[in-house]
Amino acid sequence: MSKTLICLLALAWCVATNSVNDGGNTGLSEDDRKAILTAHSSIRKSVNPTASNMLMLNYSVELEQQAADFLKDCPLGNDSPAGAETNAELGKTTYIDGSNAMTFAQIIAEFGKEKDAYTYENNACAKDKTCSNYTQVVWAESNEVGCARQVCQTQTSSPGNPDSPPVQGETGGNGRQTDAETTTQVACFYKPAGNAQNTLPYETGEICSKCPTNFKCEENQCVNSAPAMLSAVAVLISALLTTQCFA
Numbered sequence: 001m002s003k004t005l006i007c008l009l010a011l012a013w014c015v016a017t018n019s020v021n022d023g024g025n026t027g028l029s030e031d032d033r034k035a036i037l038t039a040h041s042s043i044r045k046s047v048n049p050t051a052s053n054m055l056m057l058n059y060s061v062e063l064e065q066q067a068a069d070f071l072k073d074c075p076l077g078n079d080s081p082a083g084a085e086t087n088a089e090l091g092k093t094t095y096i097d098g099s100n101a102m103t104f105a106q107i108i109a110e111f112g113k114e115k116d117a118y119t120y121e122n123n124a125c126a127k128d129k130t131c132s133n134y135t136q137v138v139w140a141e142s143n144e145v146g147c148a149r150q151v152c153q154t155q156t157s158s159p160g161n162p163d164s165p166p167v168q169g170e171t172g173g174n175g176r177q178t179d180a181e182t183t184t185q186v187a188c189f190y191k192p193a194g195n196a197q198n199t200l201p202y203e204t205g206e207i208c209s210k211c212p213t214n215f216k217c218e219e220n221q222c223v224n225s226a227p228a229m230l231s232a233v234a235v236l237i238s239a240l241l242t243t244q245c246f247a
Helices: 003-020 030-044 061-071 104-117 132-137 226-245
Strands: 091-097 144-157 178-191 215-218 221-224
Touching: 030 104, 030 132, 030 144, 061 144, 061 178, 091 104, 091 132, 104 132, 104 178
Parallel strands: none
Antiparallel strands: 091 178, 144 178, 215 221
16 A cells, blocks of 8 residues: 555544534533533542443533534523424433523532432432432433533513513513513533433442443443544554654
């Protein structure tokens, strides 16, 4: 095989890899993505009782884009448009940040706080409490996550004639006044989806004792060694391009 052909194949591999890892145009940085993974891992590795089959999450820019598409019409909240649907094969966690200042790490930590309302033995939330965000975050078989955020303006109205449309910032004959409240809506999508009915989020037992074949245990979670191997291949190909093709 000629040197030219080898170099062309190596260059094509690099282009294809960069295409798969393209971050899209959602506005998230690599630091944001790392923070999202770290925050999830912190919760998943600390479950009580311990998990025997907890997979390590990988970041998905495809799920990030789907989360961004879901949020584009600001679907969260009582006054927001209805009908925002998500793929049934994807899990979802959501949050409305009224301060518009919270980081992804802080928001995911809020999901983690829902564990106080969850009982593993009964697989149930406390009465009048929510814990579905937490159970999705610790769903053992979910191994991909992607998150997005959207700044939104929602309208709140004072009492008045519900049949007359309000005018934002003005009080009309209907006696209603509308104010715009700015919030940041956040969503994380997961694949495969969690929160299957009547199913525990993970199997309890000795940490990592039920990891899939060829997985290793890191931070109390099962890690696929394939990405590490691909990274090593990428380093070798990069070195080949540098020393042999562009020298």
